[in-house]
Each structure stands twice: as C-alpha cells, then as structure tokens.
Amino acid sequence: MSGPITPTRTYYRVFAALIALTLVTVYVSFLELGPWHTTVGVLIGVVKASLVGLFFMHLLHSSKASWLAVLASLFWLGILMVLTISDYLTRHILEY
Amino acid sequence: MSSAITTGFVPQAKTRPPRTPGENYLNVAFGVKSWLLTTDHKRIAILYLVTLTILFFIGGAAATVIRLNLMTPNGELVPADTYNKLFSAHGIIMVWFFLVPVVPTVLGNFLVPMMIGARDLAFPKINLLSWYVFTIGAIITLWALLAGGVDTGWTFYTPFSSKYARTNVLPTMIGIFISGFSSIMTGLNFIATMHTMRAPGLTWFRMPLFLWAHYAASIILVLATPVLAMALILVGVERAWGIGIFDPELGGDPVLFQHLFWFYSHPVVYIMLLPAMGIVSEIVTCFSRKHIFGYVFVLWSSIGIAVLSFLVWAHHMFVAGQSVYSALIFSALSYMVAVPSAIKVFNWTATLYKGSIAFETPLLFALGFIALFTMGGLTGLFLAALGVDMHVHDTYFIIAHFHFIMVGGSVMGYMGGLHYWWPKMTGRMYSDFLSKLAALIIFVGFILTFLPQFVLGYLGMPRRYHVYPPEFQVLNVMSSAGASILAVGYVLPLFYMLWSLYAGKPSGPNPWGATGLEWQTPSPPPPHNFDETPIVTTGPYEYSIEESALVH
Amino acid sequence: MSTNHAVLAHHFENLEQQRETAAFGMWIFLATEVLIFGAIFTCYAIYRLRYPLDFEAASARLNVLIGSINTIVLLSSSLTMALSVHATRVGRQQMLLTCLLLTILLGATFLGLKVVEYYQDYKEKLVPVLAFDPDEWTQIEGVEAPVQPQRVQLMLVFYYIMTGLHAAHMIVGMGLLIWLVIEARRGLLTPVRYMPVEVIGLYWHFVDIVWIFLLPLLYLTGTHQAPPWLPIPPIHF
Incomplete structure (x- = not known):
C-alpha cells in the first residue's frame, strides 16, 4: 500500500467540492420538496462520500x-x- | 531436491535467526505470564481450546438437566421457570460461546498461518486481544446466567426480551455483544492473513480447502456480527429506557428485530459449519490418499454458501407476520443453499470412491459428519418449504434439524479436526482404541438422541415446554437415553487426550502421511513455525505424487 | 536499512507486505462498521417509510444550523487528516504536528457543538422519555394528517442513537489522534513508517462519511424555515 503521494492541491480541490455540496444540500432543505428531501439529500451524500473515499482515503490508488x-x-x-x-x-x- | 518437490515444499534461501534444536512453541517459555501475554497464534489457540472446552461442558450440563427433566411428562425435576432458564443458557452458551468460535479460534488460529507458510497471523496482538475480549464476554454472560438466569431463549425475541422478561436480559446481551468483537477480530485477522501473507508460490487456487472454508466463514464473521451488535444495542436501549423501537404499542415493529437477528443468526450457522466442512475436506483426502474430487467446485461452494447464507434469513420468520411475497422469495432462496452443500457432500463421496481408505479416528468422525450433515441438510429443505414449515414450526422437528447440523455437523467436524491435528499440536498420539470407541459412541448416541425428536416434532410436540402429553414419553425417554450415551462419548476424549499428554507415544512430524505445509514442521511446531519461508510448487492434496515418489 | 529493520515486525517478509496488510485490515474493519451503521440505517429507513409525516415533522425541529456547521467542521478535520498523511509521507514533521493538532481541535469543536445542540434539544423538549411534551406534536399547522407523539419519539430515538454512536466513534478517533501526536513528537512517524497515520486517517474519514449521511437523514429530511436573507424559489412539490 505504498501508492503515490497525493499532492495537497488535490486535497484542497476535493475539500472545496465537499463544502459546495454541503451548502447545496442544506439549501435544498429549505425548498418545499416534501418526501423528496431524503432522496435528494442521500444522493448528494453518496457523491460526497465517494469523493472522501476516492481521494481522502486513497481508494483511487488502493x-x-x-x-x-x-x-x-x-x-x-x-x-x-x-x-x-x-x-x-x-x-x-x-x-x- | 526431488523429495522437496513432491511435497510441494522448497526451502528458501532467506534465513531466520538460528533455533536451538528441539525448541517448540510449548517449551520455548514457561509460566502463567508467558501464556497470558503470548502473541503466538499456536499458544492463543491452546488458550481458546481450554476456555471453550470448559464452556462446552457447562453448556452440556444444562442440556443434561433438560433431557433428564423431559424423562417424565410432568417434568418433576425442575420448575417451569428454571427449565426456561436452562434451555436459554444451553442455547446461549453453545451458540455464542462454543460453536461459533470453536473451529476458527482453536484449529483456525493454530493452522491458518501454518498452512499458508507464515510465521504468525497478520495481527498477532489483535489475536491475543480477541481471546481476552471473548473471555470477558463469556464471564459476564456466565455470571448473568448463573446469578438469576435468562428466560428468553437464545433468540431474545422482542417484545418479550425488551419489555416483559424480568430476568438478566441486559447483562447477558452485554456479554454476547462484547464477545462479538472477538469474532470480528478473528475473522478480520484470517482474511487479512490469507490475502497478504501466503508463502511464495501459494496461489489462491493452491490453498487447502480448510483455508477457503475459513475465508468464507470469516466473511460471515466480519459482515454479520455487526448487525447482531446493533440489534442488541436497540433491544438494550428499548429495555433500559422503555422506548418503543420494537414495541407495536409505541409504533415499533417486533418483526424488525427478527430481521436483524436472523440476518446474523442464520449465517452464523454457516460460521459453525463451513470450517467444519474444511476439516472434512482435509481428512477425507488424507485418509483416502486421493486428490479432492473437484477442488474448484468445493472451493466455490464454500464462497457460495457464505453469500447465499445471507439471502435466506427470513425462513425463520414464516409464521412471524412478514409479507407473503417476502416469504415466497425467502423460501425459494433457501432451497438454493442446498446446491453448494450438496456439491460438497457429493465431492467428498467421490473422493472416497476407489480411494485406499484407512479407517483412522479422524476419518470416522468425518464420515459421521457427512452422514449426519446430509440428514440435517435434507430436513432443512422440508423447513424451507412454506407449507411444511407452518406445520412443524417451533416443534422438536426444528430442534432435531438444527442439532443434526450443529452437533452432528459442526461438533463432529471439530472432533475430527481435533483428533487429526492433535499430534501436530501436542506431538503425542492418543489411544487408537479409545478414540475409535468414542467416535462410535458419539455417532450412536447422537442418532438415538435426535432421531426420535424428528418424530416428536412431526407429531406436534412444541419446543421449549417443560411438560408434554404422556403419549410422547416413549420417544422422549429414547432421546434422553441417547443423550446419556452422547455424554459418555464427549467425556471420553477429555480423558484419553489429557492422558496422551503424559503417556502418549511421540507422533513424529507427520503421523498420517498428509500433504500440507503444517505437516512439514516438527511436532509440536517451533515458535515461528518455519525456519525458512517455504516455497510452494504444487496444489494441495498431491497424494498421488507422493505415492509414486515412495515407489522410486 | 537499520531503521527499516526496527519498523518491520517479525512475522512479515518486507515493508510493502506490512503496509498492505495494515491498510487492508483497516478496510475490513470499516466493512464491519458499514454493516453496524447499515443495520440502524435500515431500521431508520423502514420507520421513515412507515411514518413519513411524523419523521419530517420531527426532523424540521432539529437544529439544522448546528448540524450544518458541524458538517463543515468535520469535513475540515478530514482535510487536515488527509494533509497529515501527506506531511508524513514527504517527511515534514512540523506540518504533520500542526495538521494532527488541527484535526484534534476540529474534532473537539464538533463534539463541543454536539453537546450544545443536545442541551438545546433538551430545553426544547426533544428528548424522548426524559424531556418530551406529547401535546405540542398533536396540533402542528400545515400538516394534513395528525402527527402521533410516539412516532415522533421513534424518530428522535434514532437521532440520539445514531448521533450518539457517531460521537462515540469520534471520541475513539480522537484518542487515536492523541496517540499519533505522541508518536509524531517522538519522531517515530517517518516516510518509512507512515502507516499509522494512513490507517487512523482511514478510520477518521469513515466517521466523516457516516456524518455525511446522518446530515440529510436526520436534519434535512423535513422542510426547514429558511433564514429571511436567503432567496427561495417558490417550488411546491
């Protein structure tokens, strides 16, 4: 498991995407979506979790x-x- | 050099620190501390062996009282609530504190590193920790069972366990919860070890089937145990604070607990069974001097069982109020488990066919396994059928079925494995006559104990009652008589195996003439198993090569 | 080579094998964790489907502001954790120490805010059994079917068990981070021996991922009152 050293630039970009997605998901919760809140929230969550897994947890090079x-x-x-x-x-x- | 190739074992150039001749894992250090702080997988296996043997006889004692009580229709020996606590204690100890850990932690711990040519498991400290965690869990549960007891049965069905039972439910569950972590640690260790620590040349498809069986069982240990942990947490929360997670009065659903519980507890049967199947594969090939028939099929059937075991859990809940459609799907999926199980039985039989069979003690146990497991497995198909299950649900038919699988299968397999590798573990041979006698007594006692229970169940005797109508007495007395024979069969090995430690003949490194890396080491093995990392050049079970090499 | 020798445990052949085993072991453990959280997520999903209105009503009362801030705090701690791995692998000891301490600080901030939030929940009578007012739930405006207090309690129980279990994982993670700081200060975390940081990082990121799902499931499942400065398009579903 000595994959390549991830440059810090990648980490910062992924972090920016995560923060943006968090703001989006919180914003969506103010809309009148009724039962679809959970669906939208979980879908955004899947994207965020994939970002964390692939880049922060180095799954990409695992x-x-x-x-x-x-x-x-x-x-x-x-x-x-x-x-x-x-x-x-x-x-x-x-x-x- | 030619002899090295025939046994699939070539010394590698890389050298280890020199070892004093005759040094082995037992005599390398002495004293209580050297055992309690050891990280040697072989010593940890011995620690588990001692712990689990004690627990086995405690669980067996509970069963003895149950069978004695059922000699008479009115159950005069113990009062009803004591009877409830006895069968709960029997189930809880036998399932969580004997059958689930026994083969992986004793034989698996001892043999997995040796079979793959490694010096230890991947995480030796975690291995030791797992024994401590297990022991702490066992002590808590035993204390809870002895100081007041539990009357929920081993299944802890809600809302009885969460709301109505006034016994030691919470402490018992805490003990089981804690011991669950030891299961996870063991499974994790095995999977990591098999992935990363195989000896050079030992490819995945050269691994002995014992290892594949442990790999499959470890998948279940790692992925099923956490769900049980969560189910127990939820029952604990509900019980402690009176919140209705599983209480229909407060909006909960008791069947949900059964879903979580059986998501763990159905696969758990295969945790007990798969390693025992691995043992049988080793024994059958060794004592018929043949390569296993259909190695790849037996291998994939282990993985197939591990996956399918997770798809059938709701066949325990056909009468619990789940949806009809769900029941239909689970019934169909349950039949599918029969396919890989049958593949194994047929392949063992085909391996024995035209083999030069030596009826040594381990093979007697393995043959017992094949016979009893086949009967248990086939009656399992009856229970997978929706209509039949409605009739025999919660009767002695179920009891007989799962005892055929768990005792006739797992315990038989474990006994076979223990007899097979005992010379490797201790360097001593046990009495040939007494061990064969024990195998016979266990088989006869087992049949006499549990065959009548199939009839009892089909006639409608429900499980978990301490009284029954007088017309069932004959069959119950037969069953109790069988149980006393069975008890003799289980106590006997305790004596001749302990005796072998003092008076047994030295066994030599390979008393059975078996293939496999573990037999290439002295008995008992040295602390780090191999002086030189072995290189594997052939698949397992190359008995034909060895025979031809002997001719020349 | 002498340093390598001390790092390599006796039962491994080489460092590569040791690293691979450590990472893989942690991944198997995380698979276990997926199932332990998965079990309660399944329970949550079933009751969420059964009692949608009650769950949405209860969710709308949770403190979405603290929940969102905590999400950002936790994501930031994941960033500093990832940077710690980078610092170890390139051998920058000072950066490693700073990043580890920042991670601990952010984790403590998360837990502190969580305590504040629990206290506010308590004051707002959102704690089942302990502090709960059934009457206030029976007449909520704008909800067509009546909300049942015990079903609201069910949702709140899930909220406490899930966030509580998550917080317990955070506390364990912070213990591990403190151990890492001690190791780093002793100069034991080097480009050769970087696996402790990597493996504990995996655990920390996983705990972060759990929270990523807890946010929409618990906090964002109901419709919240938007702050007055935020423009909201008139979508009605």
Missing part, C-alpha cells in the same frame, strides 16, 4: 483487496436493506 472490502461491504449492506425493506413494502398487498 489495492484490489481494499476495493474488494469496500464493494463487499456495500453489497452486503444492499442485501440487508433490499430484502428487509421489500418485506415491509409488500406486506399490505395480501393480508393473511
């Missing part, structure tokens, strides 16, 4: 094994969420 750990954790999180939530979303269709 080994395949590290990527495997990241992708596995997201895959398993998907299993947990999709299969659990699908139960709740289909309960009303047929009562028994």
Whole structure:
C-alpha cells in the first residue's frame, strides 16, 4: 500500500467540492420538496462520500483487496436493506 | 531436491535467526505470564481450546438437566421457570460461546498461518486481544446466567426480551455483544492473513480447502456480527429506557428485530459449519490418499454458501407476520443453499470412491459428519418449504434439524479436526482404541438422541415446554437415553487426550502421511513455525505424487 | 536499512507486505462498521417509510444550523487528516504536528457543538422519555394528517442513537489522534513508517462519511424555515 503521494492541491480541490455540496444540500432543505428531501439529500451524500473515499482515503490508488472490502461491504449492506425493506413494502398487498 | 518437490515444499534461501534444536512453541517459555501475554497464534489457540472446552461442558450440563427433566411428562425435576432458564443458557452458551468460535479460534488460529507458510497471523496482538475480549464476554454472560438466569431463549425475541422478561436480559446481551468483537477480530485477522501473507508460490487456487472454508466463514464473521451488535444495542436501549423501537404499542415493529437477528443468526450457522466442512475436506483426502474430487467446485461452494447464507434469513420468520411475497422469495432462496452443500457432500463421496481408505479416528468422525450433515441438510429443505414449515414450526422437528447440523455437523467436524491435528499440536498420539470407541459412541448416541425428536416434532410436540402429553414419553425417554450415551462419548476424549499428554507415544512430524505445509514442521511446531519461508510448487492434496515418489 | 529493520515486525517478509496488510485490515474493519451503521440505517429507513409525516415533522425541529456547521467542521478535520498523511509521507514533521493538532481541535469543536445542540434539544423538549411534551406534536399547522407523539419519539430515538454512536466513534478517533501526536513528537512517524497515520486517517474519514449521511437523514429530511436573507424559489412539490 505504498501508492503515490497525493499532492495537497488535490486535497484542497476535493475539500472545496465537499463544502459546495454541503451548502447545496442544506439549501435544498429549505425548498418545499416534501418526501423528496431524503432522496435528494442521500444522493448528494453518496457523491460526497465517494469523493472522501476516492481521494481522502486513497481508494483511487488502493489495492484490489481494499476495493474488494469496500464493494463487499456495500453489497452486503444492499442485501440487508433490499430484502428487509421489500418485506415491509409488500406486506399490505395480501393480508393473511 | 526431488523429495522437496513432491511435497510441494522448497526451502528458501532467506534465513531466520538460528533455533536451538528441539525448541517448540510449548517449551520455548514457561509460566502463567508467558501464556497470558503470548502473541503466538499456536499458544492463543491452546488458550481458546481450554476456555471453550470448559464452556462446552457447562453448556452440556444444562442440556443434561433438560433431557433428564423431559424423562417424565410432568417434568418433576425442575420448575417451569428454571427449565426456561436452562434451555436459554444451553442455547446461549453453545451458540455464542462454543460453536461459533470453536473451529476458527482453536484449529483456525493454530493452522491458518501454518498452512499458508507464515510465521504468525497478520495481527498477532489483535489475536491475543480477541481471546481476552471473548473471555470477558463469556464471564459476564456466565455470571448473568448463573446469578438469576435468562428466560428468553437464545433468540431474545422482542417484545418479550425488551419489555416483559424480568430476568438478566441486559447483562447477558452485554456479554454476547462484547464477545462479538472477538469474532470480528478473528475473522478480520484470517482474511487479512490469507490475502497478504501466503508463502511464495501459494496461489489462491493452491490453498487447502480448510483455508477457503475459513475465508468464507470469516466473511460471515466480519459482515454479520455487526448487525447482531446493533440489534442488541436497540433491544438494550428499548429495555433500559422503555422506548418503543420494537414495541407495536409505541409504533415499533417486533418483526424488525427478527430481521436483524436472523440476518446474523442464520449465517452464523454457516460460521459453525463451513470450517467444519474444511476439516472434512482435509481428512477425507488424507485418509483416502486421493486428490479432492473437484477442488474448484468445493472451493466455490464454500464462497457460495457464505453469500447465499445471507439471502435466506427470513425462513425463520414464516409464521412471524412478514409479507407473503417476502416469504415466497425467502423460501425459494433457501432451497438454493442446498446446491453448494450438496456439491460438497457429493465431492467428498467421490473422493472416497476407489480411494485406499484407512479407517483412522479422524476419518470416522468425518464420515459421521457427512452422514449426519446430509440428514440435517435434507430436513432443512422440508423447513424451507412454506407449507411444511407452518406445520412443524417451533416443534422438536426444528430442534432435531438444527442439532443434526450443529452437533452432528459442526461438533463432529471439530472432533475430527481435533483428533487429526492433535499430534501436530501436542506431538503425542492418543489411544487408537479409545478414540475409535468414542467416535462410535458419539455417532450412536447422537442418532438415538435426535432421531426420535424428528418424530416428536412431526407429531406436534412444541419446543421449549417443560411438560408434554404422556403419549410422547416413549420417544422422549429414547432421546434422553441417547443423550446419556452422547455424554459418555464427549467425556471420553477429555480423558484419553489429557492422558496422551503424559503417556502418549511421540507422533513424529507427520503421523498420517498428509500433504500440507503444517505437516512439514516438527511436532509440536517451533515458535515461528518455519525456519525458512517455504516455497510452494504444487496444489494441495498431491497424494498421488507422493505415492509414486515412495515407489522410486 | 537499520531503521527499516526496527519498523518491520517479525512475522512479515518486507515493508510493502506490512503496509498492505495494515491498510487492508483497516478496510475490513470499516466493512464491519458499514454493516453496524447499515443495520440502524435500515431500521431508520423502514420507520421513515412507515411514518413519513411524523419523521419530517420531527426532523424540521432539529437544529439544522448546528448540524450544518458541524458538517463543515468535520469535513475540515478530514482535510487536515488527509494533509497529515501527506506531511508524513514527504517527511515534514512540523506540518504533520500542526495538521494532527488541527484535526484534534476540529474534532473537539464538533463534539463541543454536539453537546450544545443536545442541551438545546433538551430545553426544547426533544428528548424522548426524559424531556418530551406529547401535546405540542398533536396540533402542528400545515400538516394534513395528525402527527402521533410516539412516532415522533421513534424518530428522535434514532437521532440520539445514531448521533450518539457517531460521537462515540469520534471520541475513539480522537484518542487515536492523541496517540499519533505522541508518536509524531517522538519522531517515530517517518516516510518509512507512515502507516499509522494512513490507517487512523482511514478510520477518521469513515466517521466523516457516516456524518455525511446522518446530515440529510436526520436534519434535512423535513422542510426547514429558511433564514429571511436567503432567496427561495417558490417550488411546491
């Protein structure tokens, strides 16, 4: 894991993008979006988290094994969420 | 040089600090401190072995009282609430404090670094820490179980556990929560070790299946345990402050707890089973002197089981009020687990076919594993079927099914592994006659204990009751009789294995003539396993090469 | 080579292997963390879908100003953490110390603001069981269906468990950072031995990522009253 040394310039640019996205997401919360607040907020969150992961956490230059750990954790999180939530979303269709 | 190639082991030029002849991990240092502060994976394995053996017999004692109580329909031995606490204690100790850790922490800790040709696990200090964390968790839970007990069963279903139970629920859960971190540390250590510390030449597809099985089990340990931790935190919060996270009266949903709980607790069965399957793969190849039939299939079936085990959890909840569509999907997915499990059983059978079989003790246990696991697995398919599950849900049919998997499978596999690697761990051979006798007693006792329970369950005897209608007595007495035979079978190894430490014949480095890097070291192994980092030139189980080399 | 020898642990073959193992070990641990937070996110999602109005009403009462400022504070601490890794790898000891101390300072600011926020929540009767007024939730203007107080409590419980768990991770992270400062002052963090900074940095950034999701899920899920100076287009959804 001795990837290339990230120049400070990259860090500053990513930081600027993160702050801008934070301001956007807070601004959006003042709009009358009703139930879509969560969707928009989480989507912006995904972008921000990807920036932190790729640049601050050096995923961009990390080994395949590290990527495997990241992708596995997201895959398993998907299993947990999709299969659990699908139960709740289909309960009303047929009562028994 | 030719002999080195045949065993897949070539000394590398890089030298280590010289070692005094005869020095091994047991005699390198003495005293309590040298054990409690060790970071040697082999010594930590021995620490776990001692701890888990004690816990096994405590959990077994609870089972003994349960079976004694069920000799008579009225359950005269213990009152109802004591009975509830006994089966809860039995389940909690056996699941979290024996079956989950036992194969990875004892045999896995000892063998993973040796099998990949490394000097230790990737994080030796974390390995030691995991033993301390586990022991602290076990002590807290044992204290909670002895000083008042818990009557929720090992499943802690809400809202009973969160609202109504007036027993030591919280301390027990804290103990389990703490011990969960030890599981995570062990799994993390194994995955990191296998990724980065394999000996030169030991490619992924040259790894012994024992390692693949541990890799698959470690995936589950690392990814499932945190969900249980969260579920326990939420129950704890609800119980301590009376907030309705799982309380329907306050807007919560008790089934959500079951979702989280079984997201951990279904895969956990495969944490118990996968390493045992790895053991069986090693034993079957060694004692039939053959390469494993379909190495790649057995390997991917381990990974397949690890992934699929996460997709089936709600088959525990068919009658709990989940959606019909969800139940349908989980039922279908549950059938899919049968595919990789069957691949393993068929491939072991094919490996034995036309092999030159030596019926040594480890193989007897492995054959017991194959037989009992097949029965447990097939009855699992009954339970995956929605209609049948409605009928036998929460009956002794379930009890029999999962004991076939967990005791008939995991414990049999563990016993086989312990007998297989005991000469490596201690340098001594145990009694051949007594060990074969023990294998036989355990198999017979097991069948007699749990086969009647299938019938009992199908006839409708519910689990967790301390009384039952008189017409079930014959089958229950059969089961209890079997349990006492089983108890003899489990106590016997304790004696002859301890005896072997004092009076056993020295085993030599490779008593079974097995392949695998761990057998290339002296028994017991030196502190850093290998004097020179080995280079691997062949895949595992090259018994045919070795045989031909012996001819010349 | 003598320095390398001291850095290399006995069971590794070379430094590259040791570094790879350390980073990968931390990534596996973070996978565990994803699942522990993922479990409570799943619970949150289910109740969020079940009781949308109650959750939005409760979210609208949370202190979005402190929440937003804290986000920026935490992102800044991630920047200084990333700069610490850079400083270690290029061997700039003074910059490393400054960046580590700044990270600790920003982390402490975050926790301090969190305490202030908890106290304000308490004063506004937003703490379930401890300080909660069910009556004020039954008549909220502008909400078509009645909001049920116990469902609001449910949302608030998630708020406290999630932020509490996050804060606990912050405290652990600050302990690790203090250890790094001690190591840095002893001159033990060098371009050869930079992995402690890198690995603890991974952990710190992960805690930051958790907060990145907590902000929209907890604070921004309801519609907030805009400050008067901010122009808001008349969108009604």
